Amino acid sequence: MIKKIIYIFILLIIVSCGSSRNKRINQTKNRINSTKTISNKKVTVTINDTKDSNSTETKEDLEATSKVSVTYSNVNSYIDSFKDVAKLNMKQYGIPASIILAQGILESGAGNGRLCKEANNHFGIKCHKEWNGPSITHDDDAAQECFRKYEDPSESYRDHSLFLTSRSRYNKLFELDKGDFKGWAKGLKAAGYATDPKYPSKLIGIIERYQLNKYDNEVLNKTEDIKSDSVVINENNTNTNNLSLYIIQKGDTLYSLSKRFNLSVEELKKINGLKDNSLSLGQKIRLK
Structure with missing residues (x-):
């Protein structure tokens, strides 16, 4: 009987020790997991904060075959890369360089869209029955649609021009003045190039914001000062009494501009079609 009691007592001690040991192990694991979670959270927050603090430009969304968020610098870099190709195609095929560039910017997300990156397709051109490449x-309009893929971006630009010149539904476009980018933008939608009802206004907005019509003027040998609705751009922001367009500098806000040029913030937003108070370096603001 005494031996049985001693055996039970020892067994209870063993079970108690095991339970305490498991509890300590679980507590340790929980502390480790908690530490990892907190550490990861700190890293993520730090990265995000760093990106936000280094960003000096307002982002804008470009949505056609891909929706991407780009900056003013992204678009300008794209223009610098392809303006000469667009001008050459204008000379060869009669399509305004401003329209070519604006479509490239919109459809490719200024070079950041998936089709552009993976297929060098800058214009969202689908395969169609004649494509063997x-x-x-x-x-896009439907799931997993077939889009053309190119070896080099220049092939995409050339194919875009051939696409427009080889289809009768676009014939009326070539009756328009080569400098009439608004007519071309509206004509593309009317001819069925895009299903987006806002497609013309998107193209026109890009052309006007980035002054792409100057490349049309260069091809057409219009060497006089580039004008937009008879408004001359003063690149150095000098002679402000006669200034019609102002180029945004570091530190400028709509409020500071309203005080400087004796216009209300709402007037500036209305003149420039701005939906909010965001400005970006190098952006051109109308004052009249």
Whole structure:
């Protein structure tokens, strides 16, 4: 009987020790997991904060075959890369360089869209029945549609021009003045190039914001000062009494501009079609 009691007592001690040991192990694991979670959270927050603090430009969304967020610098870099190709195509095929560039910017997300990166397709041109070259699938009007794939971006630009010149539905476009980018933008939508009802206004907005019509003027040998609705751009922001367009500098806000040029913030937003108070370096603001 005494031996049985001693055996039970020892067994209870063993079970108690085991339970305490497991509890300590679990507590340790929980502390480790908690530390990892906190550490990861700190790293993520730090990265995000760093990106936000280094960003000096307002982002804008470009949405056609891909929706991407780009900056003013992204778009200007794209223009610098392809303006000469666009001008050459204008000379060869009669399509305004401003329209070519604006479509490239919009459809490719200024070079950041998936079709552009993976297929060098800058204009969202689908395969169609006559296409025998390489292709890529991408969700657009329908799921997994077939889009053309190119070896080099210049091939995409050339194919875009051939696409417009070889289809009768675009014939009326070539009756327009080569400098009439607004007519071309509206004509593309009317001819069925895009299903987006806002497609013309998107193209026109890009052309006006980035002054792409100056490349049309260069091809057409219009060497006089580039004008937009008879408004002369003063690149150095000098002679402010006669200034019609102002180029945004570091530190400028709509409020500071309203005080400087004796206009209200709402007037500036209305003149420039601005939806909010965001400005970016190098942006051109109308004052009249």
